[in-house]
Amino acid sequence: MTPARRERLFSVVLILPAFLFVLIFAFFPIVHSFWLSLHRIVLGLPGLGEPFVGAENYIELLNDRVALRAVKNTFLFVFVSTFFEILFGLLIALVIHERFKGRGIVRASVLVPWAVPTVVSSQMWRFIFNDKYGLINFLFFGGDVNAYRAWLADPVYAFVAIVVADVWKTSAFAALLILAGLQAIPEDLYEAAKVDGAGWWQRFFKITLPLLRPALLIALLFRTMDAFRVFDLVFVMTQGGPADSTNVLQFYGYKKIFAEGMMGYGSAVSVLVFLISFVVSMFYVRMIGKRMFR
Amino acid sequence: MKKRGAFRRIFVLLTLTLAIVVGINACKARNEQQKTVIHFVTWKPNIPEVWDKIYEIFEKENPDIKIEKQIGPHSSTAFHDMLTQKLKNRSTDVDVFLMDVVWPAEFAASGWAMPLDRFFSPELKKEFLEGPLMANTYKGHIYGLPLFIDAGVLYYRKDLLQKYSLEPPETWDELVSVAQEIVEKERASGNKIYGYSGQFKQYEGLVCDMQEFILSNGGYILEPETNRVAIADPRAVQAVRFVRDNIIGKIAPRGVLTYQEPESLDLFVQGRAVFHRNWPYAWKVSNDPKKSRIAGKVGISVLPHFKGGRSFSTLGGWQVGISAYTPNPEAAWRFASFLASERVQKLIALMAGKAPTRKSLYRDKEILExxxxxxxxxxxxxxxxxxxxxxxxxxxxxxxxxxxxxxxxDPDSDVDTLAKEAKEQIEKILSLTRK
Structure with a gap:
């Protein structure tokens, strides 16, 4: 065996575990979902068999008003929540990047929301937005019980509530990624800028932001992908209601498969979620690739 | 040299441990072998003492059967997801399970529940109430034993109605006016009270509550006999509109749109609602001084109806089913029929306040007391x-x-159009079952 061949063989062996992992836990389920989505499978009616129906589920999906509303809700959720998460993440990162007394404690405590499991934090926010004993009502109206509002019963506020809960939880994660980017910016650039008489804002816009772009893009990628998968918040806080105002794609797919037993149709919804996030992530990866390796 | 000694010691220790573990398990296995294991899928009970007692009695009287419990989530929907997942995979760790009243048709058609006709004698059938038996029947076969029933009832503040010398309402219009009167007068004296509390969140309970309004106006979801979708008929639509215009955000707080049973009961037991729609279990809770501020002040009555209609309650409750994949149908039936037996139902009625499904128990003095x-x-x-x-x-x-x-x-919702859309969708679903 030539050393070159041995080296290739060795590299294959090294890659194999990761490759198998991706194959079994990512590739296979995706292909299988796609296969299921081409069939009509109704668990409650085994007598129907599992006929191959081609694109029928997808055609139905495009005409399903509830699904289209869920697509709209999902995109709105992704845009609004990632926007605020990156914004707050940047602010938090800038603060904890500065040197001040007790920075260690502040850095640690900023991460607390991120460490709480989403199911727990969703339950917590459900209490906070509760119409009878919720903190939000108390903050706004104090003891004036008759003015208390049922936030989660209102289509608009219920949507705002899940966005707030998501932003609260995951801004810290964005901050962490952005902080790493900040720390990679060499100090002497700022020194030089100061010598040249640049003010704080100038330094921020001319040095920090451009050099932070890769970190921002990565944070954006992670947050967008994660936001597309939103499920637990909706499951705990609103169950998609009131009147479908918080129904998102993942929750709709879950309902179709697990509550209604519509395996084929539900799989089509899952494939749609996959396709959307795939396209978006490809777009990000290309952008990041260009910026980073130019 | 020293190192090898240590290895040997560890090796000997490991072998010994292994031998002991294997030995213990072998003994255990021999003991268990004579026993048939029945896997019972149930939910986390509100009052676990009843169930502990039930298992205890059964295992004492049936020494050859061992009950292996599997506790699922309390929410009916979540429990359904878990149980159907197991049955779908033909799992052998399910023999006997609890079924919500709306599942037997699904479980029968999917071949998950075993038809019980060969066990269920006509004499035995006569002992059960008809409604719950019907719910367990699909295409002429019976698939479950009714364990207890639920039906929507109206709770009210006896003390407040007496205070203003008002009678419990018979129609929904009366309920609204009585509620308005009491709320107005009570609020004038600083009592922050609402008129009505019920379950209106987007979940299964919403269907139960709304069906009562629709039926009591002479409407239907599906017309009996013909199975025609009647949800967009004028009477059904009228009832829905009544709830939107007179209940939500009027005599009931807007918050009821986020309420399931516990939240709606909370409002009532805190003394902050005049009327409350719930299942029979709420009687015990609202009269328990430890959990309720209104213990002893609670009245109970039939739900109101609309003018020209009559009162209806939605049927709820739980059944005992047997998996079609159980290797031990006889033992499974012994356990299932024990659960639905008179004495167990009596125990549940006495200790948990659930309404039995056996006719004779409605004459039982202890239960009625x-x-x-x-x-x-x-x-x-x-x-x-x-x-x-x-x-x-x-x-x-x-x-x-x-x-x-x-x-x-939405106070400005276009109920007619929404109802027509829903009707079309339900017709489409029903057409699948006719394929």
């Missing part, structure tokens, strides 16, 4: 109306929940 409202409410239980029976009920329910939630949560 503990649950005096059973006498008055017997007819309500007897006449409780089922939700549509279909193997695709979960899909039908999803459509109904979506429609009803949209119709009642």
């Amino acid at each position: 503990k649950n005096p409202h059973f006498t008055k409410m017997k007819d309500v239980f007897l006449n409780a109306y089922p939700r549509p029976r279909s193997p695709l009920y979960p899909s039908i329910s999803e459509v109904l929940q979506r429609y009803l939630s949209r119709a009642i949560s």
Whole structure:
């Protein structure tokens, strides 16, 4: 065996575990979902068999008003929540990047929301937005019980509530990624800028932001992908209601498969979620690739 | 050298441990071998003492059977997801399971539940109430033993009605005016009270509550006999509109749109609602001084109806089913029929306040002493109306929940159009079952 061949063989062996992992836990389920989505499978009616129906589920999906509303809700959720998460993440990162007394404690405590499991934090926010004993009502109206509002019963506020809960939880994660980017910016650039008489804002816009772009893009990628998968918040806080105002794609797919037993149709919804996030992530990866390796 | 000694010692220790473990398990296995294990899928009970006692009695009387419990989530929907997942995979760790009243058709059509005709004698059938038996029947075969029933009832503040010398309402219009009167006068004296509390969140309970309004106006979700979708008929639409215009955000706080049973009961036991719609279990809770501020001040009555209609309650409750894949049908039946037996139902009625499914128990003195409202409410239980029976009920329910939630949560909703949309969707689902 030539050393070159041995080296290739060795590299294959090294890659194999990761490759198998991706194959079994990512590739296979995706292909299988796609296969299921081409069939009509109704668990409650085994007598129907599992006929191959081609694109029928997808055609139905495009005409399903509830699904289209869920697509709209999902995109709105992704845009609004990632926007605020990156914004707050940047602010938090800038603060904890500065040197001040007790920075260690502040850095640690900023991460607390991120460490709480989403199911727990969703339950917590459900209490906070509760119409009878919720903190939000108390903050706004104090003891004036008759003015208390049922936030989660209102289509608009219920949507705002899940966005707030998501932003609260995951801004810290964005901050962490952005902080790493900040720390990679060499100090002497700022020194030089100061010598040249640049003010704080100038330094921020001319040095920090451009050099932070890769970190921002990565944070954006992670947050967008994660936001597309939103499920637990909706499951705990609103169950998609009131009147479908918080129904998102993942929750709709879950309902179709697990509550209604519509395996084929539900799989089509899952494939749609996959396709959307795939396209978006490809777009990000290309952008990041260009910026980073130019 | 030293190192090797250590290895040997570890090796000997490991072998010994292994031998002991294997030995113990072998002994255990021999003991268990004579016993048939019945896997019972159940939910986390509100009052676990009852169930501990039930298992204890059964295992004492049936030494050859061992009950292996599997506790699932308390929410019916979540429990359904877990149980069907197991049955779908033909799992052998399910022999006997609890079924919500709306599942038998689905479980029968999917071949998950075993038909019990060969065990269920006509004499035995006669001992059960008809409504729950019907709910367990699909295409002429019976698939479950009714364990206890639920039916929607109206609770009210006896003390407040007396204070203003008002009678419990018979029609929904009366309920609204009585509620308005009491709320107005009570609020004038600083009591922050609402008129009505019920379950209007987008979930299964919404279908139960709204079906009662629709039926009591002479409407239907599915017309009996013909199975025609009647949700967009004028009477059904009128009832939905009544709830939107007179209940949500009027006599009931807007918050009811986010309420399931516990939240709505909370409002009532805190003394902050005049009327409350719930299942029979709320009687015990609202009269428990430890959990309720209104213990002893609670009245119970049949739900109101609309003018020209009559009262209806939605049928709820739980059944015992046997998996079609059980290797031990005889033992499974012994356990299932024990659960639905008179003495176990009596135990559940006495300790947990659930309404039995056996006719004779409504004459039982002890039960009536503990649950005096059973006498008055017997007819309500007897006449409780089922939700549509279909193997695709979960899909039908999803459509109904979506429609009803949209119709009642927006004061300007176009109920007619929404109802027509829902009707079309349900017809489409039903057409699948005819294929």
